[in-house]
Amino acid sequence: MSTTSNSVPAGKENSILTVLSVSEVAEYLGVGKNRVYELLNDGSLKGFRMGATWKISRMALENYILNASEL
Template identity: 40%
Template sequence: MLDSVPDILTFNECRKVLKIGKNSLLDLLHNNDIEGFRIGNRWKIPRDALLEYIEHRY
């Protein structure tokens, strides 16, 4: 399913995979529903964290 997704996703890549808006993803990151980290002012989301969120969501 997500074989073509890179190991580390940018904020926008993650939004596109989940098909959600900017504020929704920010809420998920700030609430630690999805594990992510910042490099400077940019969010990075590990693919494994995204997959874990998707598995627990459905």
């Protein structure tokens, strides 16, 4: 899967139902994976677990960005 800096992976840019990994969210936000885990653990960013792996919907990521922008 090809990704570019600060972009959602190709083919995942349009659907709000798209599910992203922690690595993809970290790359999109320009932060480290540990920061994404912090956001998930404190509830700032909504996600769900599939086994040991966190998944974040595009809609949850967009909501986080909108809420963070209002501060």
